[in-house]
Amino acid sequence: MSTRIITISRQFGSGGRTIAKEVAKRLGYAYYDKEIIEKVAEKTGFDPKYIEENGEYAPGKSIFSLASSFIGSSRVMGGMSAYDYLWVTQRNTILDIVEQGPCVIVGRCADYILRDRKDALHVFIHASMEARAIRIVNRYGESDKKPEERLKEKDSKRSVNYKHFTGRVWGDCRNYDITLNSDTVGIERSVQIIVDLAKGESKSVLVDKENLR
Amino acid sequence: MSTRIITISRQFGSGGRTIAKEVAKRLGYAYYDKEIIEKVAEKTGFDPKYIEENGEYAPGKSIFSLASSFIGSSRVMGGMSAYDYLWVTQRNTILDIVEQGPCVIVGRCADYILRDRKDALHVFIHASMEARAIRIVNRYGESDKKPEERLKEKDSKRSVNYKHFTGRVWGDCRNYDITLNSDTVGIERSVQIIVDLAKGESKSVLVDKENLR
Numbered sequence A, B: 001m002s003t004r005i006i007t008i009s010r011q012f013g014s015g016g017r018t019i020a021k022e023v024a025k026r027l028g029y030a031y032y033d034k035e036i037i038e039k040v041a042e043k044t045g046f047d048p049k050y051i052e053e054n055g056e057y058a059p060g061k062s063i064f065s066l067a068s069s070f071i072g073s074s075r076v077m078g079g080m081s082a083y084d085y086l087w088v089t090q091r092n093t094i095l096d097i098v099e100q101g102p103c104v105i106v107g108r109c110a111d112y113i114l115r116d117r118k119d120a121l122h123v124f125i126h127a128s129m130e131a132r133a134i135r136i137v138n139r140y141g142e143s144d145k146k147p148e149e150r151l152k153e154k155d156s157k158r159s160v161n162y163k164h165f166t167g168r169v170w171g172d173c174r175n176y177d178i179t180l181n182s183d184t185v186g187i188e189r190s191v192q193i194i195v196d197l198a199k200g201e202s203k204s205v206l207v208d209k210e211n212l213r
Helices: A016-027 A034-044 A048-054 A061-068 A082-100 A129-140 A147-166 A187-199 A203-210 B016-027 B034-044 B048-054 B061-068 B082-100 B129-140 B147-166 B187-199 B203-210
Strands: A005-010 A030-032 A103-106 A120-126 A178-181 B005-010 B030-032 B103-106 B120-126 B178-181
Touching (some): A005 A016, A005 A187, A016 A030, A016 A103, A016 A187, A030 A034, A030 A082, A034 A048, A034 A082, A048 A082, A120 A187, A129 A147, A178 A187, B005 B016, B016 B030, B016 B103, B016 B187, B030 B082, B048 B082, B082 B103, B129 B147, B178 B187
Parallel strands (some): A005 A103, A005 A120, A030 A103, A120 A178, B005 B103, B005 B120, B120 B178
Antiparallel strands (some): A178 B178
8 A cells, every 4th residue: 555645844945845746746646735724714714824824833923913803702712722723723624634535735733643644654854054045035035034034933933833732843853754855865856755655565564564673 | 976975873773774784785885883983992992892882872970980991091082081082083083984985884973073075965764662672672682671761761872972072953854864764664665765865966966956946
């Protein structure tokens, strides 16, 4: 049996999304990234922009203002904070998605949510600060802040969000089946390695066969 | 140009050494693991057992008793502690080794020592606690301590040693080009991925070509 689910966690600017899209295309798997935001928006009524900002990042001012706008509807959120409500809805959305067929899911702590699935391959993509800085300026343009500052801020927020909901350290390789540096391994080779792994024998077979060596 | 140097860092019991040996064999590269200990023993006069215990692990009682036996010879060690002297000698040995030809080096912070080499591929191998426990009992036999306790102790010591000399977090994927979970990816597939990467284009070529995407 081949791998049915691939989660791809990534540093901002590492090319992880490019890799994920290409992997999904070559395997013919469904691809979920912004699609998750849309589904969560439908279920919660939250603004997609807020979900994008807060679904993977630590709560900042924006989430508190979001929460305050929901003060009157705490029953809808089951008494949870807006931030926790967003997490629970996002988690349930991911659990629904994987039941619908083979897929590639980008970010959103999917590696943690699906950590016990034997049919899932968990991947983390990172790159050097220099390569990421070039990539974000090319893709998103310049801003008032230096690209390195923007990257450090994003890294820090993702790391805090991940720790908050999973209790784990973001970027610790032990949470993943494979991690790749996209600027030394290369985008194309990273795609190929992931596709080959997904087509290979599933984890459960391997664990039974090889862990006694 | 293909990769000339492969450093393989590994969790105890992960099969990292088995993978490293097989990679060296298939590529026809020199293999350095215990060989480094022998070289360091020759240069320092330290007992190979002490070097093995302290070259990758945090200083414990043994290193202080080792140091005390060298109190009269501080000039030989340039006034350094035995622990720092061991580190410096091990570091210089690794820097010598890589000048002698293509090679695979296991452990000993070689990933950090050779971090700026464009012709080096840095790999980290890990595995689940369950798989590692089975492997160490099969390989080294039972002991008074539970295998999980032995593993946790080893992990902790390696982590402290790595932090002490490199300032980096052991197991953080950002220190490696690739990390692999040997019980979900499999020993044979891990070997194949590393061999293929080593035979591919070198890092410098990739970085120039792909980091602008």
